[in-house]
Amino acid sequence: MNFELPNFSLIIPEIFLLTMICAILLLDLFLTDKQRIVTYYLSQLALVVTASLVFFYHTSVVIVDFSGHFIQDPLSDLLKIFLCGIVVVVFLYSKDYLKQVNLLKGEFFILGLFGVLGMLIMISAHSFLMLYLGLELLSLSLYALVALNRDSQLASEAAMKYFILGALASGLLLYGMSMLYGMTGSLELASISEQISKSDNNSIVLIFGLVFIIVGIGFKLGAVPFHMWVPDVYEGAPTAVTLYIGSATKIAALALALRLLVDGLIELHHDWQGMLVVLAVLSLAVGNIVAIAQTNIKRMLAYSTISHIGFVLLAILAGTIDGYIAATFYTLAYTIMAVGAFGVVIILNAENLTDFQGLNEQHPWLALMMLLFMFSMAGVPPTVGFYAKLMVISAIISVDLTWLAVIAVLFSVIGVFYYLRIVKIMYFDKLEDCTQVVKLATDMKWSISLNGLAILALGLYPSALMVLCTQAFVMSS
Amino acid sequence: MLLEQILFYFFATVLILSATMVVTSKNPIHATLFLVLAIFNSAILWLMLEAEFLAIALVLVYVGAVMVLFLFVVMMLDIDIATMRAHFIRYLPIGLVVFITMMVEMILFVGTRYFGLEQFAKPVAKSADYSNIEELGQVLYTVHLYPFEIAAVILLVAIIAAITLTLRHKPNTRYQDPSHQIHVDPKDRVELLKMPAEKL
Numbered sequence: 201m202n203f204e205l206p207n208f209s210l211i212i213p214e215i216f217l218l219t220m221i222c223a224i225l226l227l228d229l230f231l232t233d234k235q236r237i238v239t240y241y242l243s244q245l246a247l248v249v250t251a252s253l254v255f256f257y258h259t260s261v262v263i264v265d266f267s268g269h270f271i272q273d274p275l276s277d278l279l280k281i282f283l284c285g286i287v288v289v290v291f292l293y294s295k296d297y298l299k300q301v302n303l304l305k306g307e308f309f310i311l312g313l314f315g316v317l318g319m320l321i322m323i324s325a326h327s328f329l330m331l332y333l334g335l336e337l338l339s340l341s342l343y344a345l346v347a348l349n350r351d352s353q354l355a356s357e358a359a360m361k362y363f364i365l366g367a368l369a370s371g372l373l374l375y376g377m378s379m380l381y382g383m384t385g386s387l388e389l390a391s392i393s394e395q396i397s398k399s400d401n402n403s404i405v406l407i408f409g410l411v412f413i414i415v416g417i418g419f420k421l422g423a424v425p426f427h428m429w430v431p432d433v434y435e436g437a438p439t440a441v442t443l444y445i446g447s448a449t450k451i452a453a454l455a456l457a458l459r460l461l462v463d464g465l466i467e468l469h470h471d472w473q474g475m476l477v478v479l480a481v482l483s484l485a486v487g488n489i490v491a492i493a494q495t496n497i498k499r500m501l502a503y504s505t506i507s508h509i510g511f512v513l514l515a516i517l518a519g520t521i522d523g524y525i526a527a528t529f530y531t532l533a534y535t536i537m538a539v540g541a542f543g544v545v546i547i548l549n550a551e552n553l554t555d556f557q558g559l560n561e562q563h564p565w566l567a568l569m570m571l572l573f574m575f576s577m578a579g580v581p582p583t584v585g586f587y588a589k590l591m592v593i594s595a596i597i598s599v600d601l602t603w604l605a606v607i608a609v610l611f612s613v614i615g616v617f618y619y620l621r622i623v624k625i626m627y628f629d630k631l632e633d634c635t636q637v638v639k640l641a642t643d644m645k646w647s648i649s650l651n652g653l654a655i656l657a658l659g660l661y662p663s664a665l666m667v668l669c670t671q672a673f674v675m676s677s
Numbered sequence: 678m679l680l681e682q683i684l685f686y687f688f689a690t691v692l693i694l695s696a697t698m699v700v701t702s703k704n705p706i707h708a709t710l711f712l713v714l715a716i717f718n719s720a721i722l723w724l725m726l727e728a729e730f731l732a733i734a735l736v737l738v739y740v741g742a743v744m745v746l747f748l749f750v751v752m753m754l755d756i757d758i759a760t761m762r763a764h765f766i767r768y769l770p771i772g773l774v775v776f777i778t779m780m781v782e783m784i785l786f787v788g789t790r791y792f793g794l795e796q797f798a799k800p801v802a803k804s805a806d807y808s809n810i811e812e813l814g815q816v817l818y819t820v821h822l823y824p825f826e827i828a829a830v831i832l833l834v835a836i837i838a839a840i841t842l843t844l845r846h847k848p849n850t851r852y853q854d855p856s857h858q859i860h861v862d863p864k865d866r867v868e869l870l871k872m873p874a875e876k877l
Binding site for chain 2: 211225266305329330337344347
């Protein structure tokens, strides 16, 4: 049996992160509740060093190793660094909130870091097996995180729903993968792609498997009609966990979709394009229309996520390099907006839309930041959200799917209503009770300001992020 | 050849029937026992495919360990079957529609038409000295090293998650301290008092 020893230096970031997690896990045992902040700082350190390692070993070519299980390309480097950065911000926003609700435990950071490890693995996965294992690592961490507040009935219910639907989705995904494995005889994405291009008579079974894979991806992305868990989980989970699920995991979901559909099943593009059209249009419609009826801010943002996922799917289904660039740009821009918007929610400890009343009088700067996030999500010009939507729509029009672009624009216009309603509540509604005072710690103030200004800066100068996204695809193809 | 086919269809039928019973039986204990039967039958099917190690591992791990734990947990829980089954009839029509559609699709696509002997040649039977475990070990620690390690990480997360969700620190819990028990001094426990005998 000839076996080539893999190049272990490729997975140094993952190895480092896992080692750090285990070290933090042991160290956390010996800390008292007052010293818990040490866990927080170590977790942040682990993430920063992991991101630096990815940057240090970045590549401009495609490297496949570990017997085809692992891939490193410019796309994986970009997504990994971005992911670590986003989670650093998530932890930073979460720290004070967790202390308030008495959940500042080592488990939050440890499970959060395990989730990051799972996502790193998904981003670099080059076989069905690794995609599935990365996904399960992420999902298991998320189920436990959602249920972290054990005494809350709402959280337990959300965790239960998430767990059952997530397990079902994983099962469906696995069944689809088994079908494709049966037809192609390989787990590795590149050779699956090769096998599919060679055979043409058996395509019906491949499509049968593809349907299950699309359903699995749809569940994990939270696309309509597989979105039922999204609002319940966003509402029931502790806000810090909602922040994590609402922002960081979207990067991994994008990686899952791109790896499976583009790296593995690009030969079936014609078939999955039609399925994604249905998912995208439904997501845009349901996400934007149902969000109008929400009074809970977390549920509203959940439906807003669903509509944004619709946009990402639109970009992917174009099936061109421009489309993939647009999808990556949109997802990265969306995570920056989402982390900021949920950041404001977590600072205010808001549950309902009315909690934003009179924010402008209390804290004008915070209100201005929220205004930027809402404008960006709605797609108002000087922000990055506008540019992201523009790119998706131009990618769709370039493949002659103008009717889809029209639908996307129509539903975006409907969506503007509920984003602007938040702005109206903040600036024009009078505060009913003036007892609650918004206080901001220095680090929170700086990071939320940076976050808001990043939205504006990237909107004015989108080519900064654009160049990175373009490099990720042009160099790997 | 014929005997093998009869055996296959027998065990496959029992497998499907017991799997159906798992989801339909009213008593959760019965459901768990049917699951044991289902797993046992699929182990036999693996045995017929000459995957002896996997078959034995399935029985040892799932029947021997996981299912016993399952039974234990089911017996500990107080499950109210009446409320659980209340929605059964309500969701039955839509469930049936989904079930039948999936069933038809699967029969159409996962049958001999696409996975028959014309598409895939019959695998050659291995000789008696062929070792399953050796082959498995070879690929597990070489080709599949990376996934294997990640699977270990998933188990670690499962342990952490389970402990996070169940461990409760109760300062008032009464527990035994063996070292304290051993070092106890008889004088602390029993005090011998001298009492003068009482006169009647």
